[in-house]
Structures are given as structure tokens and as C-alpha cells.
Amino acid sequence: MAKKNSQWVQVGKRNVELSNLDKVLFPEDHVLKAEVIEYYLKIAPTILNHIKGRALSFIRFPDGIHGESFYQKNKPDFAPNWVEFETLGKEEKDYIVATEPALLVWLANLASLEFHQLHSRKPAFDKPDYMVFDLDPPEGYDFKKLKPIAFDLKEHIEQFGYTPFVKTTGGKGLHICCPLEPQQGFSEVFDAAQAIAQPFVESLGEQTTLHIKKEARKGRVLVDIYRIRSGQTIVSPYSLRGRVGAPVSMPLTWEELEDLDNPKVFNIQNAVDKVLKDGDAWESIGAYAVELHTHRKEKTSKAKKLGPSKKHKTPEQLETYSKKRDFEKTPEPVANIITGSNNNFVVHRHHASHLHYDLRLEKDGVLKSWAVPRGLPPRPGVKRLAVQTEDHPMEYLTFNGSIPKGQYGGGEMWIYALGKYQVTKEKKDGFYFRLNSKEMTGEYRMHKTKEKEYLLERVDEPQLDYINKFIEPMLTESSDEPPKGDDFIYEIKWDGIRALIAYEEGKLTIHTRNQNDVTKQFPELLDGEKAFRATNAVFDAEIVHLDATGKPVFKKVINRLMTSGDAAIQKISKTTPCYCYIFDCLYLDGRSLLNEPLMKRKDWLRDAVRGDTAYRVSEFVDDGEALLNAAREHGLEGIIAKRKDSKYLPGKRTDCWYKIKLRQSAEVVIIGYTKGKGDRSVTFGALHIAERVGDELHYRGKVGTGFDDSTMKDIFTTIKKVNTTKRPDVIGTLLDPKVSVWLEPKIIAEVSYAKLTPDKMFREPVFMKLRPDISEVG
Numbered sequence: 001m002a003k004k005n006s007q008w009v010q011v012g013k014r015n016v017e018l019s020n021l022d023k024v025l026f027p028e029d030h031v032l033k034a035e036v037i038e039y040y041l042k043i044a045p046t047i048l049n050h051i052k053g054r055a056l057s058f059i060r061f062p063d064g065i066h067g068e069s070f071y072q073k074n075k076p077d078f079a080p081n082w083v084e085f086e087t088l089g090k091e092e093k094d095y096i097v098a099t100e101p102a103l104l105v106w107l108a109n110l111a112s113l114e115f116h117q118l119h120s121r122k123p124a125f126d127k128p129d130y131m132v133f134d135l136d137p138p139e140g141y142d143f144k145k146l147k148p149i150a151f152d153l154k155e156h157i158e159q160f161g162y163t164p165f166v167k168t169t170g171g172k173g174l175h176i177c178c179p180l181e182p183q184q185g186f187s188e189v190f191d192a193a194q195a196i197a198q199p200f201v202e203s204l205g206e207q208t209t210l211h212i213k214k215e216a217r218k219g220r221v222l223v224d225i226y227r228i229r230s231g232q233t234i235v236s237p238y239s240l241r242g243r244v245g246a247p248v249s250m251p252l253t254w255e256e257l258e259d260l261d262n263p264k265v266f267n268i269q270n271a272v273d274k275v276l277k278d279g280d281a282w283e284s285i286g287a288y289a290v291e292l293h294t295h296r297k298e299k300t301s302k303a304k305k306l307g308p309s310k311k312h313k314t315p316e317q318l319e320t321y322s323k324k325r326d327f328e329k330t331p332e333p334v335a336n337i338i339t340g341s342n343n344n345f346v347v348h349r350h351h352a353s354h355l356h357y358d359l360r361l362e363k364d365g366v367l368k369s370w371a372v373p374r375g376l377p378p379r380p381g382v383k384r385l386a387v388q389t390e391d392h393p394m395e396y397l398t399f400n401g402s403i404p405k406g407q408y409g410g411g412e413m414w415i416y417a418l419g420k421y422q423v424t425k426e427k428k429d430g431f432y433f434r435l436n437s438k439e440m441t442g443e444y445r446m447h448k449t450k451e452k453e454y455l456l457e458r459v460d461e462p463q464l465d466y467i468n469k470f471i472e473p474m475l476t477e478s479s480d481e482p483p484k485g486d487d488f489i490y491e492i493k494w495d496g497i498r499a500l501i502a503y504e505e506g507k508l509t510i511h512t513r514n515q516n517d518v519t520k521q522f523p524e525l526l527d528g529e530k531a532f533r534a535t536n537a538v539f540d541a542e543i544v545h546l547d548a549t550g551k552p553v554f555k556k557v558i559n560r561l562m563t564s565g566d567a568a569i570q571k572i573s574k575t576t577p578c579y580c581y582i583f584d585c586l587y588l589d590g591r592s593l594l595n596e597p598l599m600k601r602k603d604w605l606r607d608a609v610r611g612d613t614a615y616r617v618s619e620f621v622d623d624g625e626a627l628l629n630a631a632r633e634h635g636l637e638g639i640i641a642k643r644k645d646s647k648y649l650p651g652k653r654t655d656c657w658y659k660i661k662l663r664q665s666a667e668v669v670i671i672g673y674t675k676g677k678g679d680r681s682v683t684f685g686a687l688h689i690a691e692r693v694g695d696e697l698h699y700r701g702k703v704g705t706g707f708d709d710s711t712m713k714d715i716f717t718t719i720k721k722v723n724t725t726k727r728p729d730v731i732g733t734l735l736d737p738k739v740s741v742w743l744e745p746k747i748i749a750e751v752s753y754a755k756l757t758p759d760k761m762f763r764e765p766v767f768m769k770l771r772p773d774i775s776e777v778g
Contacts, residue, residue, distance in 0.1 A: 011041070014082060014102035018109050025064045025111060026246045031268060036240065037108040042272045044101035045463040046280050047238040049441060051115065052460070053122035053424060055086055055095035057233055058112040065113070065242045072112075080106065088118070088125055089231050097122060101461075113242040116233035119189075120182065122424065127182035128189045129289065131162070132234055133197065134224035135174045138217060143172070143263055149207060149221055150174050154254065156200045161296070163288035165281075168263040170241035170249040175234055179289040181343070186230040192294045193225040237282055238275075240268060250274070251282040275463055277650075279594075286436025287419040345421040345435060346397045347376065349589075349607070351411035355533050357589070358413075359386065359456075361421055361433070366391040370454065374535045375589035376444070377458040379465065386446065386456040414607070417591060430454060440591040466587040467504045467536055472651030473513050474540070474584075476640065479658040482624025488641045489598070490624040493659055494581050495552040495637050496544035497561060497773045501580065503528040504536040510543075512561075512773045521561055523573050524614050525580055531613040539605070540584035540648075542618070545576055551634060554769050561773060582609055583618035583640075586648055597645040628660060638662050665752040666691050666762075667771060668700060670719060671728040672742040683716040687767065688740060689751060690730045698760060699732030703751050706767030715770060722746045732760060748774050 006019040021034035040047070057073045075085040075094040083106070084097040095118070096103070107115070119128040133153060137146050153176060154164045162178035169175055180189065201208045201223055209220040227234055235241065235249045250266035256278075266274065290296075346367070348358040357375045360367035370386040377384050397418065403410045419437025430446040443460040482490060498513045508528040510519045519526070522543065545556040556576050563572050585593055585605040593601050602620070609617050620642075621627050627639050638661035646656035672688035686704030690697040707715070722743045727734070734740070748771040753762035 009105075011102035011105050012100055014080075014100070014106075016080075016102055016105050016109070018105075023064070023111075025061060025113065026244070026268075027064060027066065028244050029246050029268075031246050033109070033111060035268065036111075036113065037105055039240065039268050039272065040104040040108045041101055043238050043275065043463075044104050045461045046275050046283075047104070047115075047236065048098065048101070048460060049280065049463075050237045050282065050285075051098040051117050052100075052443070054098050054120070054236075055088055055118040055125065056098055056236075057095065057116045057118075058107060059114040059116070059242060060110055060112050061242045062111045064111075065244070069242060076110075086122070086125060113240045115236040115239040117236045118231075118233055119186075119228060121422075124182040126185055126230075128184075128186060128228060129180055129182040129286075131178045131180055131189055131193050131292075132225075132227055133157070133176040133178075133193065134169070134222075134227055134234065135176065136222040136224050137172055138214075138219055138221075139172070141172065141219075141221070144261065145207075146172075146174065146221060147257060147260070149204065150176065150257065151254070152204065153200060153223070157196060160196055160293045161290055162293070163290075165251065165285050165288075166254060166257055167237055167249055167251040167282070168247075168260075168266060169235060170239065170247040170264075170266075171243065172263065174257075174263070175249075177285070179285050181289050181291050184292050184295055186228065188294070189292060190225065190228045192292050193228055195294065197223050197225050238271065251280065253281045256281065276469075279592075280463065283441050284419075284436065284438045286434075286441065287438050289420055289436075343420050343422060344394075344397055345417075345419060345437075346415060347417040348399075349414045349416040350409065351413070351607075352403075352409045353411075357416060358389075360392055360396060362394065362397070365394065367394060367396050370446075370456070372456060376440075376442075376591075377456060378462070378467070378536060378590040380458050380461055382458065384456045386454040388452045388454065412607075414603075416589075432459060464592070466538055466592055467502050470511060470515050471500060471538060471586055473498055473500060474649050474657060475651070475653035476657040476659040477653060477655055478664070479641070479660050482628060482639070482660055483641050483658060486622070487643055487645070488624065489620040489622060489644060490627045491583060491618050491620045491640045491642070492627070492631065492636060493638045493640050493661070494542035494544050494618070495554045496542040496557050496578075496581075499541050499543050499580065501525075501537075501539040501541055501582070503532055503534060503538075514774045516773075518561060520566075521563065521569060522578055522580075523570060524577055527613070531610055531615040532608055533610060534608045535589050536587070537585065537589065537608055538587040539582045539609075540586060541580050541582040541615075543578050543580050545578050549634075551636070558770070558772060578614070580615050581618040582615060584648060594648045594650070597647065598642055599644050601648065624660070628662075632662050636662075637665075661752075663752045664755065665750055665768060666700075667774070668749055668751050669697060669745040670743060670747040670749055671697070671699075671730060671745050672740050673719060674702065674736055674740050680712070683712045684719075685739075687715070687749070688728075688734070688742075689749070689762070689765070690728070690732075690745065697728070697730040697745060699730045699734060700751075700753075701761035701765065702735055703762070703765040703767050705765075706751075711767075718747060718770065719743060748772075 006017050008015050008017050023033045025031055025033050025036055059069055059071050061069045073093045073095060075096050084099050085094045086097050088095050119130060121129050135150055157164045157178060164176045164178050167175050201210050207220055208223050209217050210223060211217055212226055237249060237251045239249050241247045245264055246268040247264045248266045248271040342362055344362040346360045350356055350358050357372045359370045359372055369389045369392050371389050372384050372386045374384050400415050402412050417437045417439040422434045423431050424434055425432040429448045432445050434443045442458055445457050445459055447455045449455055500511045502509045506529055508526050511517055543557060544552040547553050557578055560572060560576060560578055563569050585601050585608060587593060588604055588608055593604055606617055609615055624641055631639055641658040643656040668689040668691050670687050671690050674685040676683050676685045686702040688702055689700050691700050725742050725744055728742050750768040750771055752766045752768055754764040757763050
């Protein structure tokens with residue numbers, strides 16, 4: 001029988017019944033059940049990365065957060081038959097196992113606001129894959145006092161060889177989780193956690209305690225290690241909490257924690273936006289898994305000779321590998337079988353006779369290998385051919401190098417991703433597996449179609465679609481001179497249109513920094529297959545037109561931008577051709593490069609861009625002064641300095657990138673003009689300009705030079721299309737108000753100047769150009 005006020009929706013391949021969507025679950029925050037469902041559906045790709053395969057318990061709030069709530073472990077009898085469960089614990093509860101977005105929607109429809117997870121993952125439900133320390137302060141405890149304890153505990157834990165990850169609990173505390181190889185049981189992990197926590201608490205006896213009873217804590221912070229016991233849970237990353245404010249348990253980087261004053265600032269309204277902007281701070285947590293420190297054995301690099309057994313084959317399994325190689329000519333590792341943990345993987349980007357990727361999974365002392373011509377699929381629905389090749393020795397996990405020409409597989413081979421993997425499901429025709437690495441995380445299926453041929457497809461949906469989601473370009477600070485030291489490289493500042501180039505499966509799109517799609521304006525740049533060694537990629541670049549001397553001409557590239565009509569665009573592309581100088585690679589063949597250091601991104605960029613096309617790699621040098629002098633000699637704008645180890649920070653302006661111009665300039669808003677006299681009577685006398693500082697516009701005076709007749713007519717045509725206003729909303733005293741026409745702040749221009757005057761006006765301003773390629777000053 002259908003529920004009252006119900007409707008059916010399709011989520012993936014499931015039909016889910018939803019009811020009472022207008023029920024208010026967070027009264028103070030006016031959050032409806034429909035919004036809770038929407039939140040869990042939007043955050044599904046990220047939260048499932050952490051909870052998929054885990055047994056869950058959940059707290060239901062059928063009448064909202066102020067009504068009766070209850071903690072549920074058992075799968076309800078009315079659960080759909082597609083809901084997976086696992087019978088666990090002494091009580092033999094049927095725990096629901098997290099699987100897919102439809103499950104999150106179904107649970108949210110039951111007003112399950114909070115998801116709590118057991119510490120193990122399918123198929124090893126009896127072995128935790130992390131150790132957790134719950135910092136639980138008393139009521140009213142100052143969060144600023146809790147943070148130093150967290151950082152001290154982090155340093156203490158690191159001494160035992162773990163990598164701690166931190167998240168808010170959605171309440172007043174913090175969770176510190178240390179990823180583990182799931183090899184020992186709960187009691188062994190608890191003993192190890194206790195051995196770590198005991199000396200730490202003793203060293204901070206006045207601030208921390210291990211006493212679980214509140215009356216024994218005496219105002220101290222509980223370092224709760226007791227949650228790691230069998231049957232205990234913690235609130236899942238990105239789970240809501242049933243509290244006023246609709247807070248979220250938010251994974252953070254340690255740098256973010258340092259700047260955090262209130263752990264409850266993350267909530268249902270901003271959590272998804274934070275992930276889309278900053279990424280998942282815990283995305284690569286599985287790649288840092290290590291053995292429990294109490295069970296580690298001394299590592300040895302010696303190869304083991306293994307006799308025949310059901311688990312390990314004899315060295316003949318590497319015989320094919322050996323026969324294809326001359327180890328006196330190739331730097332590749334020799335054919336040794338080495339015992340390992342059976343969960344390591346590597347993906348190589350391999351320039352052999354054809355560019356391809358090699359996926360290698362550790363099993364029985366060797367690396368099972370597949371050649372994947374077009375790289376790992378970036379999302380569900382994309383399938384890749386994967387051809388199984390000969391087994392490779394374990395040393396190939398860390399092999400980066402060049403195989404000489406004439407040798408089998410000759411060419412460059414780079415590590416594309418390196419980490420841990422887990423087979424999540426065995427099938428007759430293949431298997432499912434999860435990859436966890438610093439470079440990429442995802443779940444895939446290997447489906448056998450012929451003796452050596454497979455189809456590789458991605459199972460999980462990534463939260464961020466880098467190809468189809470606009471990435472805001474990283475911004476620069478300004479400097480009067482190149483920074484000192486060896487930490488920077490230097491590039492020409494190209495005078496053109498900043499562009500983000502997205503390429504996928506033969507299709508190429510071009511967007512300006514204000515997200516305008518200008519793809520059709522530049523037909524000479526659309527042959528991505530010829531230009532790139534990639535299946536999909538995102539590049540940061542500058543589109544320019546060059547004169548006969550090789551100098552950029554901004555006005556002509558803007559003419560290209562403003563030309564309309566297919567015939568006219570085709571014609572001007574022949575008479576005024578443009579080139580694209582690429583200076584950064586943000587995404588390549590299924591993985592983000594944003595967190596790679598700049599010099600590594602430069603390596604990927606050089607490898608991904610072919611020569612002899614309209615696309616060119618923007619070169620760099622180590623001598624900033626010499627490049628600045630060369631720019632001055634050739635009449636260029638200036639140079640860019642970039643820190644070698646800098647990450648790519650979308651939309652952010654930091655001290656990692658500097659622009660050094662030969663004359664100071666600024667992007668400004670035209671907020672009005674004075675009426676012209678004499679030769680300028682049909683246009684204007686001078687332009688009133690303002691510069692954006694934060695969220696405010698600061699008046700910078702008037703600019704009346706730098707124009708020729710043609711430029712003035714173009715500018716006047718543009719400003720006549722903008723609405724007038726009585727007085728612009730700017731900071732500063734406006735000049736010549738009685739003879740001026742004020743405009744809405746819509747038009748962006750670039751102006752050079754000598755310096756700022758004491759009253760914050762531009763001294764000796766000179767008009768340079770209109771900037772129709774950007775819509776806001778930043």
C-alpha cells in the first residue's frame with residue numbers, strides 16, 4: 001500500500017519511494033526532509049568513498065530533531081530486497097551495508113539523519129582498517145584549547161609510523177583516524193591504541209584523561225580509544241548530526257584545522273560546496289594504510305625463493321617477462337618473486353610504440369599486468385579495453401625510467417598512480433576492485449571478454465567531474481621585481497586571453513576565465529587528437545595572436561573573440577591566426593593534478609602536448625632578472641614567477657604566483673566618463689575608473705590618455721550599451737561630477753599607472769585595453 005503523500009523516484013538503477021518531503025526535520029534552520037535527501041544524494045560520491053562496504057547503524061528522527069529519536073542497527077523488515085546486509089556481532093544483528101546512492105536516499109527518507117559506521121570493511125568485517133582517537137571535551141570547553149591537544153596527539157601518533165587524518169564530529173569534538181592494513185582483529189588494534197594513548201595522556205595529565213565515566217574526567221578532554229572495540233562506531237565522514245544548525249562531520253586537512261575557530265560552521269548548507277571547491281580532505285586516506293605498529297616485521301629487500309604451492313607459483317611465472325628483455329641493455333628490474341602484502345598497485349604512463357597505460361596489481365609475489373590503451377575510465381559508463389600482458393616483478397611498483405629504443409616496450413615509463421588496492425567482489429568473468437592512492441581513488445570492474453582481453457569500467461561516481469565542471473583559474477599577486485632565491489621559475493606574461501582548455505574523447509572546449517564558452521571562435525585550436533597525447537585533459541593557457549616579430553597583439557585576439565558568424569570566423573582564422581600557449585596541466589587521463597607540485601605538472605604538460613600544432617608549451621627559465629630584461633627589450637608586458645613546489649589553487653590569489661610587470665597595471669571597472677570637447681566632442685573626454693578591493697570598488701580617478709580615434713569609438717560604442725546611474729557605489733571622492741555621466745559597473749578595462757597617490761588615485765594613468773574576456777575584476 002502506498003504511503004501518504006508519497007512518490008517514486010529513480011536513483012541509479014533503483015526505484016525509491018519518498019514520502020512527506022515537506023516535513024520539517026530541523027525547525028530552527030527550516031530544513032525539510034526533501035533537503036536532507038537532496039544533501040545525501042549530492043554528497044553520495046564522496047561519502048560512499050568512505051562508507052561503501054561498511055556496516056552501518058543510523059539514528060532516525062521521524063518527528064525532527066526535537067522529537068523522539070532512536071538508534072537502529074538491524075535492517076528493517078520492510079527494507080527493499082536490494083538493500084545489502086551482513087549479520088555481525090554476538091547479538092547477530094543484520095547490519096545494513098553501504099552500497100550505492102539509492103541506499104542513502106532510502107535511509108534519508110526514513111529520517112535517518114546520522115550515519116554511524118563500524119571500523120571494518122567488506123569482506124574483512126572482523127579486522128579494522130583504521131584506528132580512531134575521539135577527542136571528547138566537556139560541555140562548554142573552548143575549541144581553541146582543544147586544537148593544540150589535537151596537534152600534540154598528531155605528532156605523538158606519527159612517532160609510531162601512522163598518518164593521522166582529522167575530522168570534526170559535527171559536535172564539540174574531533175576524530176583522529178589512522179588508516180591500517182586490515183590484518184589484525186579489534187582487540188589487537190585496541191591494545192595498540194591504548195599503548196599510544198597511555199603515555200600521551202600521562203604527559204598531559206591536567207588536560208586529558210582516559211576515564212570513560214564523566215564524573216572521573218574532572219573537566220579534562222577524554223581521549224576516547226574505546227570506540228575501536230568490536231560493535232562500536234563513529235559518526236561517518238560527511239554525515240549530518242541531528243542537532244540545531246544541521247551540522248556535518250567534516251573531514252579537514254590539518255592546515256584547515258589550524259584556521260578553524262568553530263567546528264560547527266560546516267553544515268547541510270555549505271558542506272557540498274566545500275567539497276566541490278576544496279576537494280575531499282580524506283580522499284586518499286586508504287593509500288596511507290600501514291601495518292599495526294605492534295605487529296610490524298623488519299623489512300627486507302631480498303627476494304625470496306618460493307617453492308610450488310597453491311598460493312605461490314614458481315619463478316616460471318616470470319619466464320615470459322625474462323625472455324622479452326635483455327637486462328644488460330634495459331634498466332628494468334630482474335625477474336625476482338618477492339612476498340608482499342598482496343594489496344599494492346601501480347599504474348604506469350608508458351610511451352612504447354603507442355602511448356598507453358599499464359595497470360599492475362600485486363598477487364602471489366608478482367604484479368598482474370594489463371595494458372590499457374586509452375587510460376583508466378574517468379566515470380561510470382565509460383569502458384576501456386584492457387589487454388592482459390605478462391606478469392611483472394614486484395620491483396616494478398617503483399620503476400620510473402626510460403627503456404632504450406629497440407628493447408621490448410622501449411620508451412618513457414612514468415608512475416601515474418601508486419598505492420593500495422582491494423578486491424571487493426569476485427566474479428566468474430572478472431572482479432571488482434578499489435584503488436586507493438595519493439593520486440587517485442576509485443572503484444572499478446575488470447570484465448573478461450576473451451582469453452587475454454578485458455573491459456575495464458569505473459563503478460563509483462566521482463564527486464568532481466573535472467572535464468565538465470569549470471575550474472577557476474589560479475590568480476597571481478603583483479610584485480615590482482622577481483622574487484629572490486632558487487624556489488621560483490619564470491615565464492613570459494603572454495598578452496592574450498586566459499583560457500581553460502578541456503579535452504575529452506576527441507571533443508575540445510575552450511572557456512575564458514569568466515566561464516564564457518568561446519570554442520567556436522577558434523577553429524584552428526579544435527584538433528585535440530593531433531595536439532594532445534591524452535584521452536582527456538584540462539589545461540590552463542593563454543590564446544594569443546603574434547605579429548611578424550613574434551610579439552603578442554592583444555587587439556587582434558580580441559577581434560577574434562568578438563567576431564560572429566561561421567563564415568566570418570572561418571575567414572578571420574586564416575587572416576589572423578591564433579596560437580595557444582599552455583602553461584599548466586590540471587587533469588590528465590582520469591586523475592587530477594591539482595595537488596601535484598608545479599614542476600611535476602610541468603613534466604606531465606610537456607608529455608601531453610605534441611609539437612607542430614597551434615598549441616605550444618609555454619617555456620620557463622630559472623633566471624628571472626634575465627627574462628625580465630628580455631621582456632623589456634622586446635616590448636612585452638612582463639613576466640610571471642611561480643614557486644616550484646606550488647599546488648594549483650583554483651580561484652585563489654597567493655604568494656605562490658607573482659606577476660612582475662614592466663609598468664604597474666590594474667584591471668579596473670569603467671564607472672563613467674566626462675563629456676568630450678573639441679576633437680572628442682562625439683565620444684568622451686576621460687574615463688572614470690574604479691578598482692575592486694575585496695568586495696568593494698575603490699575610485700582611482702580618471703584616465704584620458706592611451707587612446708587613438710579608433711579605440712575611442714570602440715570604447716564609446718561599448719559604454720553606450722550600459723545603463724546610466726545617478727552615482728556609482730564606490731569608495732572615494734568622485735572628480736568632475738557636474739560634467740560626468742555615471743555608468744553601471746559592467747565594463748572591464750586594463751590601465752597602467754606610475755603609482756598610487758596619497759589619496760589612493762592612479763598617478764599618470766594610461767589606458768591599455770578593454771577586457772571583454774573577463775566579466776569581473778579579480
